[in-house]
Amino acid sequence: MEKKYWNPYVGGIVLGTMLFLTFAIASQGFGASGTFSRMTAQFLVDSDKSWLDNAYIASYFRHGDNALLNWTVVETFGILIGGFASALLAGRFIFRPDKAPSYPMPKRFFWAFIGGMIVAVSTRLARGCTSGQGLDGMATFSVGAWIFMFTTFASALILSPLFKKQWNDEGEAS
């Protein structure tokens, strides 16, 4: 039997207090996208040192030869464990994709991959994602975080009709 998800405001109080604690102790907030950038850079440099000629990759190796010795990388590893533990305890751990029942699996995987690529490129331009900008930036009153979140939401709203079929079958109660 699946448990119900938390009330959104209860979630906000817990998450907001955790975000404050993280700032108060670590001096920085949550993050995620940087981990994947660093992992990719580390993989490339390990396979061929000439990747260090790339200025973006080189910026991760200014203070040492391990780009993965980083607060956000360690924290992201924790997110995986936490998600797993919570799903297991709630009876929600199940191997499957998230999509409308009748939506074809290969198409869902195709869009998930393309979406992932676009998200990755955008986080490099925006110096963060929904965690680093949306939560950390907004909670520390950054103007850039508001620019990022407004444009994110505007773009998602405009494109949303094109991807409706992925999530809910016609006439299905949501």
Place this chain on the structure above:
Amino acid sequence: MIDTLILPLFKNGFLSPEANMFFALIMGIVFGFVLERTGFTRAQHIADAFYFRNLAVPKIMGSTVVVASTWMIIFSWFGWIDLNLLFTPATYIWPYVVGGLLFGAGMVIAGYCPGTAVAGLGTGKSDALVFLLGVFAGMFLYFILYPFIADFASSTNLGVLKLHDLFGGNEYTSYILTVALETGIILFMMLLQKLTRKGTK
């Protein structure tokens, strides 16, 4: 005589780098746990917000920001925390506009963002795994493109820019603006949800 204890601990030298790394793991676990408990690990839940079907995601994000900044203002009021030592990304106007437009497209296409996909992978979502493979591919693409877009990526850099730098005043001005904007946006979305009549929650 020790220095007066003031937050944040790490930047003020009250926490060793090793202890801070251990704290990162613990906080990540708790963050992933809460993301799962609040339904952030479901691509459908996240996408629902863009159709005004279920506003749980914007409600959680908005209240998280309000609660976190409320703690910050209270602690700052008593002089227990130095807000200037907290990491805030610099503001790059045009890169953020383009970044945001792309990010929104990627999110509505995939239904995930990096953090929720990691937690989603932990819950067994196969599409979250595919999404993350796409993220690696996208990072690779960015590195390749970087020599050509480096100038744009670092253009219109205003440095660390807070709301009160724009409108005058101090942190309290920013705090009031933040609470007002977040509350206003959530109420406006709830109104739109009512008008489009799609909402169930």
